[in-house]
Every structure is written in C-alpha cells, then in structure tokens.
Amino acid sequence: SDEPVEEPVLKSFDLKNAAEYMSKCSNIIVMAGAGISTSAGIPDFRSPGTGLYSQLSKYDLPSPEAIFHLEFFRNNPKPFFLLAKELYPQKFTPTPTHFFIRLLNEKNKLLRIFTQNIDSLERIAGIPSEKIVEAHGTFFTSHCLNCRKEYDLEFVKEVIFKDEIPHCTDCDGIVKPDIIFFGESLPDRFQQCVQSDFSKADFLIIIGTSLQVAPFNRLVSFVDKNCPRLLINMEPAGKATSIWDLGSSSLLYDTNKNRRDVFHKSTCDDGVTELAKLLGWEDDFNKLLESE
Numbered sequence: 001s002d003e004p005v006e007e008p009v010l011k012s013f014d015l016k017n018a019a020e021y022m023s024k025c026s027n028i029i030v031m032a033g034a035g036i037s038t039s040a041g042i043p044d045f046r047s048p049g050t051g052l053y054s055q056l057s058k059y060d061l062p063s064p065e066a067i068f069h070l071e072f073f074r075n076n077p078k079p080f081f082l083l084a085k086e087l088y089p090q091k092f093t094p095t096p097t098h099f100f101i102r103l104l105n106e107k108n109k110l111l112r113i114f115t116q117n118i119d120s121l122e123r124i125a126g127i128p129s130e131k132i133v134e135a136h137g138t139f140f141t142s143h144c145l146n147c148r149k150e151y152d153l154e155f156v157k158e159v160i161f162k163d164e165i166p167h168c169t170d171c172d173g174i175v176k177p178d179i180i181f182f183g184e185s186l187p188d189r190f191q192q193c194v195q196s197d198f199s200k201a202d203f204l205i206i207i208g209t210s211l212q213v214a215p216f217n218r219l220v221s222f223v224d225k226n227c228p229r230l231l232i233n234m235e236p237a238g239k240a241t242s243i244w245d246l247g248s249s250s251l252l253y254d255t256n257k258n259r260r261d262v263f264h265k266s267t268c269d270d271g272v273t274e275l276a277k278l279l280g281w282e283d284d285f286n287k288l289l290e291s292e
C-alpha cells in the first residue's frame, strides 16, 4: 500500500528500550489486572487450574462468571457471599508490583493507575487515592440493592463470616458490595478519568491482565498512536483475536505493523524488578520494599 511507513517509536521492542523511553516520560498510565495480586495469595480469574473461574464448580453455577452477574445475584446471592468469604484475604499485603507503581508516582511519572482489581491493594501500598481508578469497584463500601443505603466493610465482613447474607437494616433488601457486576455500568470516576487522562499519556504499562473484559480492555486503543504500550504478563494478551479486533484496539507486538508495542513475558514482580533496575531505581525500589 502506498501509505507512508511511519517511523517506529521505539528503537527495538524490548524492556531495555521501553525503559530508556520511559525515563523521559512523566505521564505514565498503568492498566492493571488480577495478575499483579497473585503473588499476594489472591487467585486471578482465568489462569487454568488456579484461576477463580476454575474453582467455582462447587457452587453449581450456570457459568463461572454468573457469580458476578447482577440478575443471578438477586435470585441467589449465596454463592457470591461464600466466595467473598473465601476471597477475603486475612492479611492485606501488596506485592512488589504494587510498590513499583507507588515508586512511579514518587518519581512524578504516574498519571493514573486504572485497576480491575477489587482487593484495594493499590490503596494499601500507599498509592494516593486520587491516582487510582478502581474500574471494577471495591469491597470497601456496599449498598442496599433496594434503597441504596450505604454500609461499610466491617458490616459486610461480620455477616459473611457468619455465613449469612447481609440485609438492609432499613428495608431488608440485599446489601451488595460496590464491586461492579456484569450488567452494571462502571463508576463515573472511570469515565471521567478516561476522558481526561488518555490523551495526555506518554507511556502505557499494561500488567497482569488477560484483557478479556470490555470496556476496560478497550483502553489500550485510547492512547495516542505514538504512545508506547508495554505489556508485562505471563502470557500474550490483547492481540487481534479476530478480524473485528484489527486496528487500534489490539496490541501489535507480534505483527510486522508494530511501531510501539512491547510484550515482556515474565511474572509481574520479576518484570517490574528488572524495569526498576533498567531505570536506575534499584536502591529506591529495594528501600521501598524493605520499608513496608
């Protein structure tokens, strides 16, 4: 085709050159998924065998994801609350990846982290809340499905650890944690930050996610066409899986059209440790890990 071949943004598509480019950036967006919390002992969703969705057979669900469907929940909230009890990490310990993202912020390079996770480990790692977008909500607050009365984490925790269903003290409706179920729209803050942030981003880090869930996965296509996109994950993700994906919504690291995408295949913690080293932040990173 006679369209001008645009210059690649990166000299080569590896972590070393991504780090070199990153060192000049100051508006980095991070898109995170369950893979950044697995080393804290919280299972992800889709890893074969260990992922949550392969461990739900005991709940006799129509499909694994039904446990996060609003209609299913209204009729039968029991499986969700049993799972919430199982998932309730006794101790909250963020991972090196959470601390690397905090270090990005302390180096004045973090524009925002958009996380799909509901474990609140980003907050607990000390990333300022104005820098966090919890795209799939959080357990920190709950609301009555009927009258919308708000409840805190303690109220729900006490009830689910008695294997009961939390009911509203005013109208007896079911109290549901504010995590986003399939069928619910994402928080307003998600839409607002997407509007304001993605045009400003000068680097995108995608980490610990299979990029299977919309609309979150579409964010990869919202950054400028010259903004590098670094995927750190144990398996490839976000590739054009069908003709419908071709174009800007997929990562092109394994195509001959690639100009700015890097896929670094590693665990999240190993990947960020190597990145910290390449950025010359090894001492600061280790100090942060030791201090927490």
Ligand code: APR
Pocket: 032, 033, 034, 035, 036, 038, 039, 044, 045, 046, 047, 051, 065, 068, 116, 117, 136, 208, 209, 210, 211, 212, 213, 232, 233, 234, 235, 237, 266, 267, 268, 269
């Ligand atoms: N290091 C690197 N990658 C990892 C690690 C790790 N330690 N552990 C898991 N992964 C990778 C897996 O290979 C997978 O590609 O992280 C990805 C996790 O993908 P999912 O389990 O699909 O989790 P996520 O992408 O966050 O799911 C998105 O699905 O059900 C919904 O709302 C739920 O927010 C969740 C959304």
